[in-house]
Amino acid sequence: MPTVLLIDGWRFFFYANENTEPPHIHVRKAEKECKYWLDEKMFDAKEVFSYNMSSADKRTVRKIIFENFEYLKKEWKEFKRKSK
Secondary structure: OEEEEOOOOOEEEEEOOOOOOEEEEEEEOOOOOEEEEOOOOOOOEEEEEOOOOOOOHHHHHHHHHHHHHHHHHHHHOOOOOOHO
């Protein structure tokens, strides 16, 4: 579960055992957790699930995702290449 980004206590990471899913990022901060699929073509982040997250938390995470979208895509591709 490599951490690819750590901003304001939000940890952005990948799981190695999710090979059948589209590009996505897991995010955790204390007891809060969520997962977003990253749609490169539409420049979008679709919430897959969230736990213990307020609307403000979700807005914060989405803002961080969009500010780092290119970096997250690049890291996802590198992660998948290494995990083959």
